[in-house]
Amino acid sequence: MGRIRPDFADETVIVTGGASGIGREVSLRFGDAGATVIVADLDDEPKDADVPTHEAIEENGGTAAFVETDVTDREQLRSLVEAAREFGGVDVMVNNAGLIVNGSILELDPEDFDAIHAVNAKGVYFGTQVAANDMLDREDPGVIVNTASISSNTAQFEQVQYDSSKGAVRMITRGAALELAEHGIRVNAVAPGQIATEFTEGWSEEAHERAQSGDLIKPVPLGRAGTPEDVASAYLYLASDDADYVTGELLHVDGGWQIF
Ligand code: NAD
Numbered sequence: 001m002g003r004i005r006p007d008f009a010d011e012t013v014i015v016t017g018g019a020s021g022i023g024r025e026v027s028l029r030f031g032d033a034g035a036t037v038i039v040a041d042l043d044d045e046p047k048d049a050d051v052p053t054h055e056a057i058e059e060n061g062g063t064a065a066f067v068e069t070d071v072t073d074r075e076q077l078r079s080l081v082e083a084a085r086e087f088g089g090v091d092v093m094v095n096n097a098g099l100i101v102n103g104s105i106l107e108l109d110p111e112d113f114d115a116i117h118a119v120n121a122k123g124v125y126f127g128t129q130v131a132a133n134d135m136l137d138r139e140d141p142g143v144i145v146n147t148a149s150i151s152s153n154t155a156q157f158e159q160v161q162y163d164s165s166k167g168a169v170r171m172i173t174r175g176a177a178l179e180l181a182e183h184g185i186r187v188n189a190v191a192p193g194q195i196a197t198e199f200t201e202g203w204s205e206e207a208h209e210r211a212q213s214g215d216l217i218k219p220v221p222l223g224r225a226g227t228p229e230d231v232a233s234a235y236l237y238l239a240s241d242d243a244d245y246v247t248g249e250l251l252h253v254d255g256g257w258q259i260f
Helices: 019-034 050-059 075-086 109-133 160-183 198-202 207-211 230-241
Strands: 012-016 036-041 062-067 092-095 143-147 186-192 250-253
Touching: 012 019, 012 075, 012 109, 012 250, 019 036, 019 092, 036 075, 050 062, 050 207, 062 075, 062 109, 075 109, 075 230, 092 109, 109 160, 143 160, 143 230, 160 186, 186 230, 230 250
Parallel strands: 012 036, 012 092, 036 062, 092 143, 143 186, 186 250
Antiparallel strands: none
């Protein structure tokens, strides 16, 4: 089958949580498409894995930069968006950073609940807010793509705190899309299913056992867990002019898991 080859030359893309997993692959793919990619993540030094990411982006004609950012801090997100001005301003904001801590609702520590919601919900809210303010009144307004989850719509075992944060991402995306449409700013989300990344290391032992036994994999109609490569092109599609008439959408990339 053929592949879509998007062109993001002259575009500046910010990817939060871009140092690992899905975010790293999304950064690479925008780089492949010629974009300037600003990878934003917690570490003050790019992780070892970022070095090849940056090299690969540059080999493919893109430009790469790393800005240390904690998405729970709105001032840091403001500085991140300001850093993009050096490259002409943010055209595509990917709010992808995320955190998971599994645990039963019967036992969960309130601090864990707050930590998850601070990154997954507030981080996306602030990221959308600061990017949208920067994109206002531009001839060619920008695009926002958030990382939601299968959990935005479907409850997973021992994940009430995570599922509720991802449910918030769905409604932040839809509410922002509604409000920002008159400014020409589109806001969408990608909802990955089960994707093999460092993220799944945050699962509880029981969740791991269930995954191993096939309990979590079995319902995937396409019969396997996904990879970051499976997910990344959805971000490029939603950010591209090909998706000009798409806003407020949650695009599942989950092997059909949400069908259940
Ligand atoms: P990952 O752990 O490989 O990457 C997450 C990245 O986010 C890490 O680099 C981490 O340092 C960064 N991050 C965490 N807190 C941050 C903060 N406060 N500020 C800035 N960066 C921060 O995980 P992943 O699987 O690539 O997850 C990426 C996104 O995809 C998350 O939003 C996650 O909820 C979502 N998601 C993942 C899966 C999956 O199965 N892997 C499924 C659905 C949704």
